[in-house]
Amino acid sequence: LIQLYIPLNMLGFVYREIKQAVIDMEAMFEVMDVEEEVQDRPGARPLAITGGEVRFENVEFRYDARRGILKNVSFTVAPGSTIAVVGPSGAGKSTISRILFRFYDIEAGSVTIDGQDIRDVTQATLRKAIGIVPQDTVLFNDTIRYNIRYGRPGASDAEVEEAARLARIHDFIVSLPDGYDSMVGERGLKLSGGEKQRVAIARTILKNPPILLLDEATSALDTQTEKEIQASLKEIARGRTALIIAHRLSTVVDADQILVLDKGQIVERGTHDDLLELGGQYALMWQRQLEAVEAEAKLAEVRAEG
Ligand code: ATP
Numbered sequence: 001l002i003q004l005y006i007p008l009n010m011l012g013f014v015y016r017e018i019k020q021a022v023i024d025m026e027a028m029f030e031v032m033d034v035e036e037e038v039q040d041r042p043g044a045r046p047l048a049i050t051g052g053e054v055r056f057e058n059v060e061f062r063y064d065a066r067r068g069i070l071k072n073v074s075f076t077v078a079p080g081s082t083i084a085v086v087g088p089s090g091a092g093k094s095t096i097s098r099i100l101f102r103f104y105d106i107e108a109g110s111v112t113i114d115g116q117d118i119r120d121v122t123q124a125t126l127r128k129a130i131g132i133v134p135q136d137t138v139l140f141n142d143t144i145r146y147n148i149r150y151g152r153p154g155a156s157d158a159e160v161e162e163a164a165r166l167a168r169i170h171d172f173i174v175s176l177p178d179g180y181d182s183m184v185g186e187r188g189l190k191l192s193g194g195e196k197q198r199v200a201i202a203r204t205i206l207k208n209p210p211i212l213l214l215d216e217a218t219s220a221l222d223t224q225t226e227k228e229i230q231a232s233l234k235e236i237a238r239g240r241t242a243l244i245i246a247h248r249l250s251t252v253v254d255a256d257q258i259l260v261l262d263k264g265q266i267v268e269r270g271t272h273d274d275l276l277e278l279g280g281q282y283a284l285m286w287q288r289q290l291e292a293v294e295a296e297a298k299l300a301e302v303r304a305e306g
Helices: 002-021 025-031 093-100 123-129 144-149 157-166 170-174 193-207 223-237 249-254 272-278 281-305
Strands: 054-061 070-077 082-086 108-113 130-133 211-215 241-245 257-262 265-270
Touching: 054 093, 070 082, 070 093, 070 108, 070 241, 070 257, 070 265, 082 093, 082 249, 093 211, 093 241, 123 130, 130 193, 130 223, 144 157, 144 193, 157 170, 157 193, 157 223, 193 223, 211 223, 223 241, 223 249, 249 281, 257 272, 257 281, 265 272, 265 281, 272 281
Parallel strands: 082 241, 082 257, 130 211, 211 241
Antiparallel strands: 054 070, 054 108, 257 265
8 A cells, every 4th residue: 555655645746846836837737647636617618818807806725724825815917917926935926826827726716817717717728828937947858949839839930930039039049059950958958047938938929828927037147138038028028918926126117016915915016106105015125126236236346346
């Protein structure tokens, strides 16, 4: 019994780990023939996108019975607008995106897209409507062209390159000895975090989903890379509904609405200016980040002089 139990348990563990990482989820389900925990309801209908409004209403969620994670979370992302979610580590930011993708069902409340409860629509159409740019993109052991085309397998070479241009990764690709035919992934060229994220952005541009979920990398990026990623993020967010788990000052400033999440609750909400004026948790976070940026700049100056 013990022998049987361990591998089964391991599978559960592996599955949870995968979900946790929110890495290339669609691919994972195809590659690993695992049963998804959340099932389509009998009679589930295809999601019909009209504008792409995302609404959370009084959402309650827990991973396990003993600890509530999201408490009474309500917000609306108007079609085509951008919402940024900020807050301390463990506040529940990524949980919001996992719920929107319906990796888990909520305990109370509702999550709707254009008025349709996501529990009433097929998962296939829900996931087709949402493009995800995760923090850490997993690349296939194949060419960089293949990795970008994965967003829309029927795309032409010209379309792949156009997406790469918009994602600010084209110039980098053509500078490689094998260009678009360069092998990447574990057994190929290792790309940096920023480069991988731009590949994910190019993929998502090809996929062309009405709704975007972006999980910004927490890792430090050099100023140039950060600028390029910001530019490519702006490019894909244009005209789409976007929910961004934000770690960068520039992303937050540009968002139409900011939610400050703390211990699973929305404690402040508004635009950047609203929240600075409020002088609460967001204003404090902002001040700290500014100080960190200034300190870094000073350090760079000293290094340059020395
Ligand atoms: P960070 O900024 O560090 O990524 P976050 O705000 O995105 O944090 P979440 O990943 O949403 O936080 O996690 C919220 C809480 O839920 C954390 O306390 C975490 O430990 C817990 N949690 C996350 N995933 C699971 C899981 N699969 N099972 C049990 N608890 C979980």
